[in-house]
Amino acid sequence: MAELVGAVTTSHVPSIGIAMDTGITQDLYWKPLFDSYLPAKEFVKKLKPDVTIVVYNDHGLEVFLDRVPTFGVGAAAEYAIGDEGWGPRRIPPFRGDPEFSWHLIEHLIAQEFDVTMFQELAVDHGFSVSMSVAFGGPAGEIDEWPTRVVPIIVNTIQFPLPQPARCFKLGQAIRKAIDAYPKDMRVMILGTGGMSHQLQGERAGFMKPEFDRMFLKNMVDDPVALTKIPLGVYMSEAGHEGAELIMWLVARGAMNAKVHEVHRHYHVAASLTAAGLACYTNL
Numbered sequence: 001m002a003e004l005v006g007a008v009t010t011s012h013v014p015s016i017g018i019a020m021d022t023g024i025t026q027d028l029y030w031k032p033l034f035d036s037y038l039p040a041k042e043f044v045k046k047l048k049p050d051v052t053i054v055v056y057n058d059h060g061l062e063v064f065l066d067r068v069p070t071f072g073v074g075a076a077a078e079y080a081i082g083d084e085g086w087g088p089r090r091i092p093p094f095r096g097d098p099e100f101s102w103h104l105i106e107h108l109i110a111q112e113f114d115v116t117m118f119q120e121l122a123v124d125h126g127f128s129v130s131m132s133v134a135f136g137g138p139a140g141e142i143d144e145w146p147t148r149v150v151p152i153i154v155n156t157i158q159f160p161l162p163q164p165a166r167c168f169k170l171g172q173a174i175r176k177a178i179d180a181y182p183k184d185m186r187v188m189i190l191g192t193g194g195m196s197h198q199l200q201g202e203r204a205g206f207m208k209p210e211f212d213r214m215f216l217k218n219m220v221d222d223p224v225a226l227t228k229i230p231l232g233v234y235m236s237e238a239g240h241e242g243a244e245l246i247m248w249l250v251a252r253g254a255m256n257a258k259v260h261e262v263h264r265h266y267h268v269a270a271s272l273t274a275a276g277l278a279c280y281t282n283l
């Protein structure tokens, strides 16, 4: 049977990918952040996932404001690296697992999560930067990713966005689907977004470490309390794009009620974002 062996949750910022790909991770500005990624890479290496479910938000590469699914699941054999305006990152494309994707889609829809199915999907920095954080792979470092992937897209760009509680329940439904998959397979879930940040408007540059630290603590101690905070409060407390923390809640919902936190790191700031990273196993 398939087994959910662990979770990684992380922020994503395009400049983190650029720092990796241009070889400046040891510069004074970036070194503290990249040092914090080393234990996460060790964790993932030991976890050896056959498949990684990547819960992320497309930022306008494949989903634009005219057509926005609330939740989407990739079902492709391969996911291309998208060009977000500064050229595609020179990293290998991601290998999919269509059979597992269709299993997930069937089980999610049976549990009343009527997801959009993506048989073709290029991925943006939300996906690729997080994968590089977890698995290595700046441009030129690897020829092939050591895991197959299933992308799960959550809408964070066009109102109304799904509520935190709904995202947590999506995670629980994903877990049921993993547990029902008959093949022996190690599955990791990677939830990426946030932490506190706002990129536009009057509060551009806004970050709130108190909120982020409360969130990180309750990811372990009381995730249900995090689902009771309305999305609007996430946005007022953690900045508009702090709403991206809902992807962390999908990953947390998939894990057991009790988890062991293997690694946690918090760093202000990477570009205009408070950057958090955590690794969990089930208890």
Ligand code: DHB
Pocket: 012, 013, 014, 015, 059, 126, 193, 194, 197, 199, 241, 244, 271, 272, 273
């Ligand atoms: C930026 C982009 C993101 O998607 C994000 O989550 C944080 C920061 C940026 O462009 O700086």
Ligand code: FE
Pocket: 012, 059, 126, 193, 194, 244
């Ligand atoms: Fe983002």
